[in-house]
Amino acid sequence: MFKRSSACRAEERREMRGGRGVVKIEHFWEPENEMHSRTRMCARLTLAPGDSIGFHRHEGEEEIFVILRGRARVDDNGVTAELLPGDTLLTGGGAGHAVESIGDEPLEMLAVIGKY
Amino acid sequence: MFKRSSACRAEERREMRGGRGVVKIEHFWEPENEMHSRTRMCARLTLAPGDSIGFHRHEGEEEIFVILRGRARVDDNGVTAELLPGDTLLTGGGAGHAVESIGDEPLEMLAVIGKY
Numbered sequence: 654m655f656k657r658s659s660a661c662r663a664e665e666r667r668e669m670r671g672g673r674g675v676v677k678i679e680h681f682w683e684p685e686n687e688m689h690s691r692t693r694m695c696a697r698l699t700l701a702p703g704d705s706i707g708f709h710r711h712e713g714e715e716e717i718f719v720i721l722r723g724r725a726r727v728d729d730n731g732v733t734a735e736l737l738p739g740d741t742l743l744t745g746g747g748a749g750h751a752v753e754s755i756g757d758e759p760l761e762m763l764a765v766i767g768k769y
Numbered sequence: 770m771f772k773r774s775s776a777c778r779a780e781e782r783r784e785m786r787g788g789r790g791v792v793k794i795e796h797f798w799e800p801e802n803e804m805h806s807r808t809r810m811c812a813r814l815t816l817a818p819g820d821s822i823g824f825h826r827h828e829g830e831e832e833i834f835v836i837l838r839g840r841a842r843v844d845d846n847g848v849t850a851e852l853l854p855g856d857t858l859l860t861g862g863g864a865g866h867a868v869e870s871i872g873d874e875p876l877e878m879l880a881v882i883g884k885y
Contacts, residue, residue, distance in 0.1 A: 654845060654846075655850050655859075656856065656859075658856050682833065688831065688833075690808075690883025690884060691807045691883060691885075692833075692883040714806060715806050717797065719797060734771050737774070739774025740773050741811075743771075743797075745806065763879055765811065765881050767804070769805060
């Protein structure tokens, strides 16, 4: 089945995981009634410059970020890196991450969370 | 852990699933030694205008395509649709799909396959 961008469920989370500002989340598919694999989230995240997602851990699952647009400074389980479009971050097995939008344009990332 | 775009494993598949031309696949993460969830592929697919992936089914797993750039004509398990950037296709449980790049620029899609 297909879904138009305009039909994806959008939510806004403020100070997500203790971060700054707002994270816009567009959910491509829902885990309850649409996805039947162990993928529990498949979404596009947008953060205005300066906004961030605070450090948090993923236990019993892993999250993949793929940078689509903008520039990110990430805390990759204690290691700081700057990521650009096409770069990717994988966090799971109890490791943690944080993400900050540091470019001049919004940071857009694809986020996929797969349960073990 | 993070990975630069340039470090992602790239492969080219000709006449993929009976389609036309070449599909460039850039694998963000490898299922054998990097991903530990039931995600067996997380990649960016690029198809030049006119190239395609032939119809095939996904049994015991589901595949998500998210259109990033270009224009796609898909066979969504027997239903034809044209998809644009931000649109998404979900195919699993024995259903099938085919994709053709029909725009003036290359079709870029994110592809995620999750096993049940």
